[in-house]
Amino acid sequence: MAGQKTDERDVLLGRRISEQRKRSRLTQRAVADSFGMSAAQLQKYEKGVNRISAIHLAILSRMTNTPLAEFLDGIPHPDAETERGFAEGPQQSYAAEPWSDLARAFARQLSESFSEEQRREISAAVEVFGRELKG
Numbered sequence: 622m623a624g625q626k627t628d629e630r631d632v633l634l635g636r637r638i639s640e641q642r643k644r645s646r647l648t649q650r651a652v653a654d655s656f657g658m659s660a661a662q663l664q665k666y667e668k669g670v671n672r673i674s675a676i677h678l679a680i681l682s683r684m685t686n687t688p689l690a691e692f693l694d695g696i697p698h699p700d701a702e703t704e705r706g707f708a709e710g711p712q713q714s715y716a717a718e719p720w721s722d723l724a725r726a727f728a729r730q731l732s733e734s735f736s737e738e739q740r741r742e743i744s745a746a747v748e749v750f751g752r753e754l755k756g
Contacts, residue, residue: 625672627669627670627671627672628699629669629697630696630697630699631669631670631671631672631673632668632669633669633696633697634669634673634678634692634693634696635666635667635668635669635670635673636667636669637691637692638666638667638673638678638681638692639667641681641685641687641691641692642667642681642685644685645684645685645686645687647684647685648660649663649664649667652681652684655680655684656677656680678692731743
């Protein structure tokens with residue numbers, strides 16, 4: 622794609638493209654025609670000189686009956702931000718401790734908003750709930 626500097630990832634992907642094309646007994650001309658480009662341009666993708674678009678990679682995937690993941694698995698990421706992309710940060714594993722703030726806020730709300738009798742009923746319901754979860 623114009624304006625984007627290629628790197629070792631493009632070279633690795635280009636090799637995979639070439640290998641799959643050859644395994645499928647497709648010529649550069651046949652693949653290039655399906656892309657609407659010259660065989661010389663396809664050769665630049667296969668050498669990693671130019672970066673291939675996702676659309677062209679999807680077309681090649683269908684032509685060679687190769688899952689996209691096979692082309693992309695193991696391609697290194699240049700840095701942690703690229704690896705993460707738009708995803709959220711890693712989630713914390715479940716532990717009882719993160720619930721302590723919620724439990725304190727809940728207890729404060731109960732004591733401020735409910736009578737002693739209502740708090741006892743809620744407490745009994747929570748105990749039953751806990752037994753059911755363990756059950």
